[in-house]
Amino acid sequence: MSDKIKIILAEDELALAQIIKESLETRNFQVMHCKDGEEASVEFLKNKPAILVLDVMMPKKDGFTLAKEIRKIDKKIPIIFLTAKSQTQDVVDGFNFGGNDYLKKPFSMEELIVRIHALLGRISNDNKEENLSIGSYTFNLTKQILSHSETVISLTHREASLLYLLIENRNEILDRSIVLKKIWGDDDFFNGRSMDVFITKLRKKLSLDTNIQIINIRNQGYKLID
Template sequence: MKTKILLAEDDPDFGMILKQYLELEDFEVSWFQNPEDIVQILPSGLPFHIGILDIMMPNIDGFSLAKMILKEKNDFPLLFLTAKNQKIDRLTGLKIGADDYIAKPCDPEELTLRIKNILKRTLPTAVETYIKIGEYSLDTSKLLLSHSEGNIRLTVREQELLVYLLKHNHTTITRDNILDSLWETNDYFTGRSLDVFISRLRKYFSHDQEVKIQSLRGIGFEVDFPTY
């Protein structure tokens, strides 16, 4: 399950660079050079997890576009891009409801980090509400993992870990990355806590042998969730 990004950037060169880099980082990017095209799809909903908006665009500037988006979906995460590193722009964006702000030209790695930090703060709204996982279904709005054998009410931490693993499905994840991303610290006690939560998730998914969370000694975990 890839994170879907709405990118509004009228500069063809910069937009293409951002799109290609973010896709290399395993994001799914829908790039719009004309903000009016985004306005056209607003009534039908926004199938994205986060929006990246350039402030200086023709016809409709980024601030105006943000107001339209937030009117339709007031909890939609937004990050502003601007060529002007001025205080007034930063304040205007934050007052509108932006989650972050970065000046162009920006370092793609820094942009990626900011996106991931926003998504981490906005969970579970940054993921789909209903996720099918093999024989199970996850309702993130209710912290509910369901199976024909019964329902399991997850803790917030259990769901955060499960969503993190889903975002890195079919990959190897290091223990350090999980601890730094979810616990924001990495020591013996948090490491043991991670092991406990991993054991719980394995137990929860015991009715579906296709769901695999495999430990890799000295590295981390390899996860394989059948999703549809």
């Protein structure tokens, strides 16, 4: 059991939860199913998982509230939201509350598994520098931190992955579709909205150096200038 990847699944639809649980357990996951947000909160503190899959609409405590509370304790653990909601603002809210990905119901198990592995994965560090310079910042991909003078800023895995690609392609257009497929696994509309949110977050975290810009190249992608 010790070599299995621990995952908390918070889902109040028991039939769906059972399907997800059984599917993940055949793929080397140890699934801790919780039927509501409060139970998931207790389970998170008791058994530190590698990733959380949270339904948004749950009794006692909804997924957004739970994610916000978890982010106060752990800023890096990957969180995927499962929801029937599909409005653009719901997607934006999900990421603002600390989510890393957003999967609309109904979904295929293969899609969920691909997204879980994408979040758990790490960009290969072969032949890559430990520290990268960006303007007056130092970026450590492995530790997922940005340093500026005495200020240290923690990044999520997805923020770090996106920033790394921007740095590697600085002063060039980073193709939107390629990034979405590489980091999000799909270049659909909702993942595109997610990427826009993460770009906004990176701009804020890089704002201590006014020379750094992440420019939106309409219908193409983004360009990092420092």
